[in-house]
Amino acid sequence: MLKICSVKKKRKELYQITDRHLRRLIQEEQEKCIVNLETSLKQPSTSDQLVSITSETSNSSLQNKNTSKTLICNDGPSFSTYSDTINIFDEPLCVTDNLLPEIINNFDSIINSNHPCSTKSSEIISNVETEMHKSNLCDKIRSWAIQFKVSHNCCNSMLKILNSEGLSVPKDIRTLMSAPKIEEITTISNGTYIHLGIENMLLPLLNSLSVIIPNNILKIGINIDGLPLAKSSKSQFYPILISILNIKQRPNLVIPIGIFHGNTKPGNVEEFFNPFVTDLLMCINNGIQVNDNLYRLEVIHVACDAPAKAFLLNVKQFNAYSGCTSCIEEGTYVKNRVVFLGTDSPLRTDESFRCKLDEEYHKGDSPLELLPINIIDTVCLDYMHNCCQGVMKRLLELWVKGKKDVRLSDQSIKEINSSIQNLRSYTPSEFCRLPRPLNDLEFYKATEFRLFLLYSGPIALKGKLKKKNYLHFMLFSFAIRLLICKETCIVYNEQALKFLKLFVNNFSILYGEHLVTYNVHSLIHLPRYVLIHGPLDNFSCFRYENYLQELKKSIKCAKYPLQEAFNRIKEKQQVISNTPYQDLEFKEFTNKPMSSVNVGMYLLNPNNTSDDIKVDICEVKRKCFVIKVSESSSVAILLCHEDE
Template sequence: MLYVTNSNKDKNQDLVQQIRKWAVQYNVSHGCANEMLNILRNIGQEIPKDIRTILREHKAVRPISEIKNGSYLNLGICNIVQPHLLKQINSITNNIIIKLSFSIDGLPLGKNSKTQFWPILMSFINVSIFKKKIFPVGIFHSFNGKPGDINEYLGPFINELNHILTYGIQINNKQINFEVAHIVADAPAKAFLLNVKNHNGYFACTSCEVEGEYLDRICFLDVSAPLRTNNSFRLKSNAEYHKDGFSPLIDLPIDITKCVVLDYMHCVCQGVVKRLLDFWVKGKKPVRMLEEKKNSISLALFNLRKSIPSEFARLPRSLDDLEYWKATEFREFLLYTGIIVLKSNIKKEQYNHFLLLFTSIRILCSDKIFNTHSDLASKFLVEFVQNYSCIYGSKFVSYNVHSLIHLPFFVNLHGPLDNFSAFKYENYLQTLKKSMKCCRFPLAEILNKVLASEGEELKTPLNNNLFIIESFKIDKKLSNFRFTYFKNIILKSNNYTLCCDNVKDRCIILENEDIVMIKSLYKLNSKNDSTIKLSVVKFLTVNNLFLQPVPSKLVGVFSVKTDHISNVYDISVNNIIFKCFFVQLSNNEAIVISLCHSM
C-alpha cells in the first residue's frame, strides 16, 4: 500500500502547478502533454493522466451566440479586466481615468479557406503597468468571412462599453473611470466599422473630403481638401462617403473622426514602404533599379544582420524575399536600414524623396520631438505626396500615399505613432492564431486558451524591480566581493538589452546627449547603493550624416569617428535615454541611429 504524506501532496501540487504553467506558456498540444503525464506516472508521480484535468480550473462559462454569418463569443470587458485591476489595485489611484484603445480586425485561420476570427482587442494607454497588456473582450468566428451585420457583431461590446464609460468600475472602494482614446483598424476593417465606402472608392479618405480621380485606378491628388468632422460624420453630410444605415460607433460618446485613427503599420509600413520597394525592385524602367544594385542592397542588408540590436523582431532579409517581408521588416527598413543601404543604389532624386518620408516618420515616432516638430513632419509629408506624382506617376497616389498627410493630425491628438499603431495588436493576433490546434470548435478552444493564459498571468507575482527584469547574466570571471559584473542586463523601464561584449547592444545615448559605448556593467555589493553602473567611452567627434531635409542629428542619426574617443568613465543606468543601432562603415567611421520605435 502506498501512503501519501502531506509533504508528498504538496510536492505533487507543485508539480501539477508547474505542468499547468508549462502547458499554457508553450501552447502544448493535449496529446504531447498526456504523453509526458504518462511518463511521470510510470515513475511514481501521483498526478492526473489527462492534461484537461489539470487545466480544468480555467474553464468558465461564457455565452457563445449565433449571429449573422457566424458565432460570437462575448468575453466581456469587466470580466477580463477586473482581476488584473484587482491584482494591481495598490498601484492605481482613486478616480483615475484609464484611457482605452481598441483594435478590430480580421484574422484568417487558414490559407485554403475563408474561416477567420474577428477579435475585439483592448489595451490601456496611460497605465504603465499595463503598457503591453492586450485584453480580448470579444471574438467573432465564421467559416465564411467577416460578420454579416456590423451592428449585431458590435452590439454587446458597445452596450457594455457605454455602461463602463458612464459608471466606471469600483474595486476595493476605488473608483476607476474610463474613456475611449482611439480605435485602431486597417483600411478595410475601418470602412466596415464606420459603414462607409471602401478605400478604393472615390470618397474613401476617412480624414478629409477629397474626391478621387480615375487614372487607370482611383488616386487622390488633392492635399488641401476640407477635413471631416464628428458632426459631419454623424449627419452624413458627405453622402457619397457613407453607405446605407449607420455605424454602431455613433452610439458611443466619442469624436469619431478623432478616435478612429490612421494606423501607420498598415498605411506606412505595409502600404507606402512596401510600394516603394516594389517600384525599385519590380517596377518599370524609369524607377526600377538595375539587377546589380538590387544585389548590392541585398548584400548590404545581409551584412547588417550582425549589427541589428536584440530589440528588433527580425534580421534583415534579401530583396529576393520581399514578398515574404513582415510589417516589422518594413518598419526596420524605413526607420533604420533603408538610409544606409539605399545610398548610391537608387537615383539621387528617389533617395532624397525617401529621406522626406524617413525624416517625417522618425519625428512622428519620437516621444522627444513629435510635439515640437510635427508641423515640420506635416510639411515634409505633403512634399513627399506631391513629389510622388512626379517620380512614380499620379495614378499611384493611392489611399495609403494620400493618407500620409493626415498622420500628424493624429499624432498631435494621441502622441507618437506607436501610441496608436497596430503592431502590439498584430503580435497578439499571431499568438492567438498559433494557439489554435483544430477548427472543429474554434470559439470553445480559444475561450479555454484565453482563460488559461489569463489565469497563469494573474498568478505571476508582481515585479517591483525598477531597473532590471529577471533577465541578466553575471560575469563570474570579473565579479568579486566588492562588485558584481554583468555580461548583459535588460532595463525594465524601456526593455533595452545592454551588453558589454557584443557591439549590437553596446551603443547608447545619455541625458546630456553624449553617444557612448559600454565597456562594462556592474553594481556595488552594498546595501546602500545597488544602482547598476556602466563604464563607458564617449565618441568625441559626432557629425550629421545628412543635412537635408533637416540636419540628421534632429532625428537621431549621427556619424561618429571611432578612433576619437574619451577615457573610460562611469555613469548610472538612470542616465540612459536611448539605445542605438551602431553600424561600422570603415576602420574609423560609424553610423549611429537612436531606436525610436516601441519595444
C-alpha cells in the first residue's frame, strides 16, 4: 500500500548553497520587498494625495509567486540585516497611483544605482559571497586532508601556495582544522590510555544524520583488538570500538571510544575496560539527549578474535584445556597441542558464567558482568577469524604445504592457479580484491579467504583435489553459504549445523586428530549465534578491521601516536558535525544500481496523507514513478523498501 505524503526537505546552511542559488534567493527577497511596498501603498492614509488601491487579485498573485524559504546561517556570515538593507525607503512615502507602476518597474535600476542604501546592500552581498567562497574552500580543503590522510607538512605547503595566489586561507593546517584540546591521558599498566567518551563521539553523528531510529534505541556492537603500528617496533594500539547496527544508511560505521597505547596489550582488563563500562552504563541508564529525542543504548554483540575474547572475559586462552567459550568440552593433548574432539558437550550459560561454575575456565571477574547482557549469547564467535583466517587458511596450507597424502601436486597447483587467473576478469567490483594464485597464499587477506571459500574455491578445486577432500570442503562451503545469507540462515540452520558437525568429525579422519583445534571445533557453535544475531555478517569483525587500518594510516609520526590519533579522530568528527547529509543527485540515482535505503530521506507529515492506493507489485518495474498533478507539473514518488 502506498501513501502520498507532504515532503519537507532538509534546508541547507547559507554557506553551503551555490552562487546561483544565492542570486535566486536575493531575487526572491527583492520580490518580497516589492510586494511589501505595494501593500503599504495600498493601505488608507490621511493624506489626500494617497490613493487606496484594492486589487486583491494582483496582490494574491504576487504573494503566491514568492516562496517561503528561510536563510539559516550558524557558522557562515551573518544575514540578519538582509531584509532591512533591501528596503531603500527610510521614510514613509505618499505616492499616487500613477507613480506606483514606475517605482515597481524601475526597482531593479534603483537597487543597482548609486543610492547610499543600495550601495550598502551591494557591499554586504559582496562580502557575503566572499565569505561563502572562503568557507566553501576551507571546507573542501579540510575534507580533502581528512579523506586522503594528508600530512600536516603537505597541507601547509599547499596553503602557502594558495595564499601566494591571493586566496584567503589560513597559513597553518592546525588553524583550519581547529586543533582540539588533548583529553586527559592516563597511565595504566603496560602503557597509556585515553578515553574519548561515548556521548562525545555519538552526539555529532546523531546531529548530522537525518534518519529515524526505531523506538530511539541505538543497537551497538563492541570490539577490541590489537593494532601494531610499525614493523620495526612493538608499539601498538588496543582500541575500544563500537558500531551502530541499526543505521542502515551507515552500515559500516565504526566509532572509537577509547585507545590504549603500549608495547604489549593492557596488563589488567579491569583497569583498561572499566572506564568504558562505566560510561556505557551511564548512557544505558540515562540515555543520550539529541535535540528533542532521547536515545537509549542496547548492546547487541561483542565481536573479537579468540585472544581478545579470552582477555575481555578474563578466562583461560583458547589453547587451554577449558578454552572453548561456548561449551564445556574439555580438550585433549595430542602432538604438542590441545584439541577438542567432542561435538555434543553441554553449552555454557549466562548463569553458569556469572556463578563461575567451571573453576578451570575462569581466571577472575570480567568487566562485562557489570552490563545488563547475556554474556554467553552477546560475546559471539566471529567468522572472519574463525572461518576465513582460521579453518580456510589451514586447509589451503595443508593442500599446498602439507604432508604428501593431502598435498596437491605441482601440476594441480598450476591448474588451480590458471583457473583462478581466468576468474579475475569475471570478478565483479563488489569484491574489494581480485583472486590471487596459491603462490601468494602467505599474503592472503581475510576477504580473499572468504572469496575462495564461497565462490572461487568450489570451481577451482573441482577435478584437482582428491574427491573425498573436495566433498569434505564442499560441506564447509555449503554450510557457510547457508549461514551468511539472510534468506537461508534461519530456515536451513539445522541443515547447516549437520554439515558442520559432519565436517568437524571427518576433519580428524582426513587430516589427523591433532589438527582439530579451537577454530575447527568452534564451527559447530556458529549456527547457534546465527539464530540469535542473524546472518554471519551481522556480527563479524570485517567492519572493525577496516577501521583499524584507517586508524593506522592516520598516524604519521611515531613520537606521540596516541595524541596524533586523538587529533585525527576529533578533526574527522568536526567535519562530520559540520556537514549535513548530502542530497542524492539525479544522475547518481539513474546511472548505477544502489540500495533503496540511500534514497528518499525525507521528513513526512502523517496528518497530510491521502487514502491508501493499491498498486500491483508486478506492475512496479522502476525505483520511482511519476504522478501527474497538473498540465505543467508532476510528483515523483520514490519506491523505498525496508529489508525484513
